[in-house]
Amino acid sequence: MKQSECIQNSIPHDIALKIASSLQASDLCALGSCSRFWRELCGSDFLWVSLFRDRWPFLDGFQESSSSDTNKGWRGFYIIQHHKMVGRATGVIKFVEECSSSESLEVGDYLKAIKDMCLMQLGFKDVQMFLFKPDLNVLLNLVGLHYCINWLGVPAEYVMEALQSCKISERQVCVKWWKLGRWFYGFRLRDESHSRWVCLGDLAIKEKEVLGVLHRGAVHEVIRVQISVSNPTSTPWSCQSTQARV
Structure with a gap:
């Protein structure tokens, strides 16, 4: 004393x-x-x-x-809001885990999780606190990354710094998408298959094509999009084992 x-x-x-x-x-x-x-x-x-x-x-x-909480001041408001965000983030985590039980996620469910986060009004620090965890499924890390860049408009360098701070920037996912075959002299060619292994850090900084595919989902010429958990011991073609349709 x-x-x-x-x-x-x-x-x-x-x-x-x-x-x-x-x-x-x-x-x-x-x-x-x-x-x-x-x-x-x-x-x-x-x-x-x-x-x-x-x-x-x-x-x-x-x-x-x-109104019953107005006497708690801003510290009380902060604690109340924090507990709300814990519940909302927990709901997103549970949803993604249920949809990705086979270690792959349909793009429709992926985009729904991001839309739900937008409606819940999670902030950048909420994502860092609840979704940028190395012990979570990397698909949840990816959902948080996509939400921060494309919905919150957080600069890519800030997201990259957060990924590195949380030690998840090197975690990898496999993104595979199928495009409708092009027409050639009255005939439609075979559908085109694209597969890309990417780490979260590259997605934040330079893999704009892959992030663009995820953001658009299955629209126009893209007929299917699949996101799988990276497995360093397997070849990229192992992603074909489970195909997600939208």
């Missing part, structure tokens, strides 16, 4: 607030458990409104929370 009182007396309030404002939510909570001084300072609305708007820039805490 004497030590905490000494710290309180030696650090000006504005400097202490500056230190606290540089922390993320988990670190701010940890600091707030050190003493009464830090608990009161780390519960400041000034800190939590910044964290809330940084994580969910398109949300309003007062609109998202019920």
Whole structure:
């Protein structure tokens, strides 16, 4: 207690607030458990409104929370919203896992998961926290990557940095798509098959064609799209074992 009182007396309030404002939510909570001084300072609305708007820039805490919770301040709004996002992300994870029990995912289910995330209004940090995990199926990592780039509009270099930070940038998927055969002198040629093994890092930075195929799905000339989990011990043609139709 004497030590905490000494710290309180030696650090000006504005400097202490500056230190606290540089922390993320988990670190701010940890600091707030050190003493009464830090608990009161780390519960400041000034800190939590910044964290809330940084994580969910398109949300309003007062609109998202019920009237009975308005006395909890921005820290309370942040915690409430965090728990909501945990439930929403869990729903997406469960859906993708159920649809990919054979280690491959139909593009229709893939795009539905992304659309659901859009409706749920998951933010970039939510994706990093809940979907960019190395212990999750790589198909879930891919869903999160696609959502961030094509729906949230996060710059590719930021997504790449997040992938590397979460140690999933080298994880691979196999994307295979079938195109309708071209017409040649009144005859339609055989359907064209394209297969590509790609790592998540390349998808974020340079594999625009593959990401474009995933984003469009089975439309126009593309009649089927399949996404499979990479298996380093198998050849690329092993992707043909399970074909996903849309």
